[in-house]
Structure formats: C-alpha cells, structure tokens
Amino acid sequence: xxxxxxxxxxxxxxxxxxxxxxxxxxxxxxxxxxxxxxxxxxxxxxxxxxxxxxxxxxxxxxxxxxxxxxxxxxxxxxxxxxxxxxxxxxxxxxxxxxxxxxxxxxxxxxxxxxxxxxxxxxxxxxxxxxxxxxxxxxxxxxxxxxxxxxxxxxxxx
Amino acid sequence: xxxxxxxxxxxxxxxxxxxxxxxxxxxxxxxxxxxxxxxxxxxxxxxxxxxxxxxxxxxxxxxxxxxxxxxxxxxxxxxxxxxxxxxxxxxxxxxxxxxxxxxxxxxxxxxxxxxxxxxxxxxxxxxxxxxxxxxxxxxxxxxxxxxxxxxxxxxxxxxxxxxxxxxxxxxxxxxxxxxxxxxxxxxxxxxxxxxxxxxxxxxxxxxxxxxxxxxxxxxxxxxxxxxxxxxxxxxxxxxxxxxxxxxxxxxxxxxxxxxxxxxxxxxxxxxxxxxxxxxxxxxxxxxxxxxxxxxxxxxxxxxxxxxxxxxxxxxxxxxxxxxxxxxxxxxxxxxxxxxxxxxxxxxxxxxxxxxxxxxxxxxxxxxxxxxxxxxxxxxxxxxxxxxxxxxxxxxxxxxxxxxxxxxxxxxxxxxxxxxxxxxxxxxxxxxxxxxxxxxxx
Numbered sequence: 234x235x236x237x238x239x240x241x242x243x244x245x246x247x248x249x250x251x252x253x254x255x256x257x258x259x260x261x262x263x264x265x266x267x268x269x270x271x272x273x274x275x276x277x278x279x280x281x282x283x284x285x286x287x288x289x290x291x292x293x294x295x296x297x298x299x300x301x302x303x304x305x306x307x308x309x310x311x312x313x314x315x316x317x318x319x320x321x322x323x324x325x326x327x328x329x330x331x332x333x334x335x336x337x338x339x340x341x342x343x344x345x346x347x348x349x350x351x352x353x354x355x356x357x358x359x360x361x362x363x364x365x366x367x368x369x370x371x372x373x374x375x376x377x378x379x380x381x382x383x384x385x386x387x388x389x390x
Numbered sequence: 391x392x393x394x395x396x397x398x399x400x401x402x403x404x405x406x407x408x409x410x411x412x413x414x415x416x417x418x419x420x421x422x423x424x425x426x427x428x429x430x431x432x433x434x435x436x437x438x439x440x441x442x443x444x445x446x447x448x449x450x451x452x453x454x455x456x457x458x459x460x461x462x463x464x465x466x467x468x469x470x471x472x473x474x475x476x477x478x479x480x481x482x483x484x485x486x487x488x489x490x491x492x493x494x495x496x497x498x499x500x501x502x503x504x505x506x507x508x509x510x511x512x513x514x515x516x517x518x519x520x521x522x523x524x525x526x527x528x529x530x531x532x533x534x535x536x537x538x539x540x541x542x543x544x545x546x547x548x549x550x551x552x553x554x555x556x557x558x559x560x561x562x563x564x565x566x567x568x569x570x571x572x573x574x575x576x577x578x579x580x581x582x583x584x585x586x587x588x589x590x591x592x593x594x595x596x597x598x599x600x601x602x603x604x605x606x607x608x609x610x611x612x613x614x615x616x617x618x619x620x621x622x623x624x625x626x627x628x629x630x631x632x633x634x635x636x637x638x639x640x641x642x643x644x645x646x647x648x649x650x651x652x653x654x655x656x657x658x659x660x661x662x663x664x665x666x667x668x669x670x671x672x673x674x675x676x677x678x679x680x681x682x683x684x685x686x687x688x689x690x691x692x693x694x695x696x697x698x699x700x701x702x703x704x705x706x707x708x709x710x711x712x713x714x715x716x717x718x719x720x721x722x723x724x725x726x727x728x729x730x731x732x733x734x735x736x737x738x739x740x741x742x743x744x745x746x747x748x749x750x751x752x753x754x755x756x757x758x759x760x761x762x763x764x765x766x767x768x769x770x771x772x773x774x775x776x777x778x779x780x781x782x783x784x785x786x787x788x789x790x791x792x793x794x795x796x797x798x799x800x801x802x803x804x805x806x807x808x809x810x811x812x813x814x815x816x817x818x819x820x821x822x823x824x825x826x827x828x829x830x831x
Contacts, residue, residue: 293622
C-alpha cells in the first residue's frame, strides 16, 4: 500500500487530538506492542537506559498510566487535568517501505484547577504501516527545557 | 511564630515530643532561622566526587539557601566555596557544571582566584594601595565553607567554622552509604547522568518525613501500584513480570509487610526503614553480578553486603539514599512552601550494566515529574501545605507507636510503622536550630 504524505500528516494531527480529547483507549490502539514512549531528561540525550529519562515506557507502562487516570482513588487526578496540543505541520523525514519517520514541533498546555503550564517540544515519531494501517512503533518527545525543574506533568505531551 | 525575634525557647516550644507545631512547615520566620542556624550547624550533602573527577572541574549547588561551588583543587582535594565574588557579590559559576582550569575568574571585573578560593589577582591593583581593602574579608578571596568531608565519594559540608565533627554527626548511620558503595565490586560509585529535578510547592521537611512513612504507600499509591497489579492479573499473571510490576507493585504490600520491615534510628536525626527486608528485597538476580562480587569480597562477605536491603535511609537534615538502588534524593529548601527535589543515580563500578538500567528505571518510574507514583506523593504534600493554613488545629500528630521514654541519643530498632524517625528528626531539628541561638527570651 502506498501511504501519502497527507495520510501521515493527518495521522500525527489525529493522535494529538486523541490525547487532547482524552480518547486514551483509541490512542493506545495506535501503538505496536513493542513500542517505547521516550521523553529524555537531557538535551540531545542518546541513551534511554543507563541514564535517567523523564519517561521511557513500554506498552504495559503506557496502559497503566492511562488506566490510572480514570481510577477511583487517583488522588492527583481529582479533579482531572486537561491538555491541549498546538502542532506545526509535521516534517515527513523518511518513508522506506513501511517505515516512516516524522518530526513535529508542538506547544503543549496542561492545566488543573488554577494552574496551567506551557511546554515547547519536538515529537519524533517512528511509524510503521501494518495491515494498511499506520501504527506508532516508537515516539520520542524532546522538551525544549527538559533539564528544568518541573512540577507534576500528569498527561501526555 | 509570635515573636519577631525568635530564640531558642521559642524554637524548642514548636516540638512537644509527640506533636509538632504547623509553623515549622508554614512560617517564613522559622524557615529563615532554619537557613541561618540548622543548615549552618549541620553537615549537609553537597555532591559526589565523581561529579568533579578532574582538577578544575566544578559543580554548583545549594546548602540550604546558600549558593556553593564544589571544585577539584590543583592538589586533587575537593573544596566547597561560597559562590560569590568577594568584590561585588557576582556569582562566580553560573552553569551547573564545568571546568575552570587552574583558577576562577569573575566575569564582572576579572578578580581571579585559585580553586581553593585564595585571591590570585585584581586588575589595576594600585587603585587599592593605601585603601582599607587589605583590612577586610573582601581581600581574602572566595570564602570556603566551614568544613568539608568526603565519605566513600559523598561530599558533605558544614557552613559553620566550628561545630559538631563529621563522625560524631553521622555515627553508625554511615553504614547505609557504606553498603551502597560496597555493592560495587570495586567499592566505588560514579554518578550516572544529571538528576531528575522535580519542584514541590511544599515544605522540605514533609518530603524528608515521607521517606520513613510506611503507612502511606498502600493508600496514596493504590492508583499506580494497585492498577499495575490488576492489569497484570488481567493479562494472566505472566512471568517474568513486566518491569513496572517489579518496581511499582511492592508499594501495595500490606501493613504487616511494612510493620515487619522495621525502622532503625540513630542519633542526630538519621534513620532508615527496611531493617529486616524491604520493597527492594525481591528484585530479580542479574547474571554475572554475584560472581563479580564474590571475586572481590569472597562469597561470605558478598552475601552479607547483598543481604542488606535497607529501603530509605534519611541523613538529617535533607537527603535520602537507597542502597539497593544506588539512588540519592536531595530535598533542597527554596522557601517555607517550596522544595526542589533532585534525584541522582549512581553506577556501581565494575558491576553489570543491567543494574544501572534498573536503577535508572526506578528513578524515572517513581521520582520523575512525569511519574505516576510521584504525582500522588506531591498531591499529598501540597494538600498538607494548604491544609496547614487552617487555624482549626495548630498541631501535627507524630504519635504513632510512641513509647513513654524514647531516647534519641541511642540507636533503636522498632516496628516498621513507627513514627519514631519523625520524632528523632525533630529532636535533632531543635538541637541544631538552637545550638547557635541565644537561650533566653
């Protein structure tokens, strides 16, 4: 199947919309089950394993993260947080057979009660076409200020 | 605080033995006294010597609210200097780490200093001939802290020129740091990357107390640990367990587990959970590690080192170390209701990388600003910080498993759910707050 640039770009937009609308089950279904969501701690970090990251989460952790958000005793989500992604048009950097790489600049706003914060970030998606569907093989989120001291970041930038 | 000029008797009155007054968490006056007394008189963690391995390497941090530089001097020794030019006060080092070569040079007027702080040169020095500069402290250079001691690579400093010695202050509590370092076949640790930095809108002491609070994990962390277990069971309880199950699920252990875990307290506010076992006891073995340990120490000693599974060791006033995880958390006070938590991890020199990978995983899963475990802890601290503003009740309870005559000057081992370590910390808090204060009202 030939995937067009527009289909890829639409996919990135649709993923951000799922997160903002908290359609997490749909979002989880986008992932291949051996994928990792990586949010480095250090600027231009190359190693996810032997130094600390903010997140380096497999499918089990992502599922746990998402399921926890709706739990009866999830105290840090009473009341719940909300988020909003404003995204620039993704660059489609690679299309090789079924493997696709995109790089997207985003501004991410998260809010809860009276507090709100803004993160600028670059999201790098490794996508794979499986059974004619685009899936997330890996996702890397580089916060512009990844080495800054943050309060709680509770949803998914 | 009722008085604008609090003294030793005012401070001592804030701790009744079984209760502590909310002002210790909320009062700006008490916070300022902590910075001028407690954090000056106590031995406070600065950094690890592997953060400054070469001559001229420096790293900047804070002791209480005091900006300081840890630097490797030309003689190879670690120095800790106040991060302030003696001329106009400009911070000498702004970046978090770097190498300054043989000397520091202030970027404002180019006064320069050796890496032990001694003044090296002032441009156009003739302008100071026959001036009073030579009679003042400004001419001496960058002021070093009162005393520095390096133990197994961990750098501690006392701001005060005089006071309690390092060995007397820490005593047998150093056994936790020793065990952490002994877990390396080479007996050495090296810092692994930058720390997580998590800002908390609460008092620093809430974080320190929580380190030995064993009655909260199964309650506050049900949303993460309990959900992890239910997802794993839905999956048919697969073995080997997913990584998150090893790290997070033990937080759901029952009260009995934490009771039997035990708590040990030492004089001067130090103490640890996990005397008999801990949530770190059941991690899977890493191939090749025990063999490397046996080669270095012999089988008997290697077993002895690895059988120690201390959970959290609090080094009063404001750090916690996890020996089995090689993690150190620094609770840096930034105001009565603001604390920066820096969580460092260390590599066991000559041990397999898988151990460091697990350590890094623990750090991000539990202590990152993005951690689903950390979120619920922070929620509790910040709710407490807000709740303590209530005038409905001014005293906080630290009475759990308190006995008639507790002697904090002696080591003790108690039931793992006691709040004795919190009482021990406040006993030390009064001691090191008031030792440099006027005794009279």
